[in-house]
Amino acid sequence: MKINSKTVLSSLGLLLLLGGCSDINQGNDKGKETQAASSEDAMISVQDYTGQGYALPYGKETDKIAEANRNQIEKAAIKLFKENYKTDVTVHNVVGAQGGATVFVESKGEPHFYTHAVVPIDEKEKKVKADEIWADEFQVENAIKGGLYHMIFHEEFQQLDTYFESLTEEGQVTGKTKEALQNVGGQGFMTPYYFISMASKEMAIKPVYDLYMKNPDESVENLRNVFEDSLFVPDSLFINIQLFMAHENEKPNKELFDQIVKDLEEMTDIPKGSYSVVLNNHFIDKQSASGMGDDSLDLPTDIIKE
Structure with missing residues (x-):
């Protein structure tokens, strides 16, 4: 399969370790993950995957140290997000x-x-430097903005969610488990079927973010009122759809994929933005948390909803 410029970095682990920078996994890198070569025993049903086996480069020893100091790390992380982003x-x-x-x-x-x-x-000293914990500002702001976008356009997103849930109920596709999102997600607002990301130049949501940071208890109505519709640029806000075939013995079905794309193109009441679509087989790589493979189907050009 051809991996184009929209493909998310193959090592999400490396991205997460570095915290990301500027628009590295936004904009031109949206919606898809390159799957590194892996043996068959590294693959697992997406419906059974909760993050088990996920690993980052050279992390064997630091993983042990982190686990031994889990309480200290948790307290530091909770403090970081509360103090810097007013978020529990x-x-x-x-x-x-x-x-x-x-x-x-x-x-x-x-x-x-x-x-x-x-x-x-410090691996040599076997010491966790909890007082030096950090998070990339762009990545966290992007995550909060995605959550805010979903909040203020909840009804439109409900239409999208209902559509994917109907496909699941019909036994055609499935998505990632909630546990996988919790344990190895980290990509902003996420559902089993898609995640939201945006480029730094997306300015319509900025007043919403600024108001939220001033008052985290602000009403949804007031947050929606400060959204700058006139500044919205659809190809700067991405709704990255990642679906899996519902059954283990099924390869990505081109007819089903085309129908999903057609349905999305014809929907008029779903959120504005740039939609990428990927249909994978039923399996996911345990180590990378990626379902993207040689047989995955994706769109060469995003669906734009203005």
């Missing part, structure tokens, strides 16, 4: 990597999102 979070997973560990968190309540922090670890 739950820590779901800590994964060791070279020089540190990635801390996967989920916001409590709304705006709802998943993101991550990085805590440095």
Whole structure:
């Protein structure tokens, strides 16, 4: 399969360790993940995957140190997001990597999102530097903005969710488990079927974010009222759809894929934005949390909803 410029970095682990920078996994890198070569025993049914086996480069020893200091790391992460982003979070997973560990968190309540922090670890001293924990500002702001976008356009997203749920009920497709999103997600607002991301140049949501940061208890109505519709640029806000075949013995079905694309193109009441669509087989790579493979189907050009 041809992997184009929209493909998300093959090592989400490396991205998470570095915390990301500027628009590295937004904009031109949206909606799809390159799957590194892996043996068959590394693959698991997407319906059974909860993050088990997920690993970051050179993280074997730091993973052990992080686990031994889990309480300390959790407290540091909760403090970081509360003080810097006025957000209460739950820590779901800590994964060791070279020089540190990635801390996967989920916001409590709304705006709802998943993101991550990085805590440095001195491997030689077997010491966690909890007071030096950090999170990439762009990545966290992006996650919060995605959650806010979902909040203020909840009815439109409900139409999208209902459509994917109907496909699941019909036994045609499935998505990632909630546990997988919690333990190895970290990509902003996420559902089993899609995640939201945006480029830094997307300015329509900025007043919403600014108002939320001033008052996290602001009403949804007031947040919606400050959204700058006139500044909205559809190809700067991405709704990245990632679906899996419902049954283990099925390869991605081109007829089904084309029908999903057609349905999305014809929908008039779903959120505005740029839609990428990927249909994978039924399996996901345990180590990378990626379902993208040689037989995956994707769109050469996004669906634009203005």
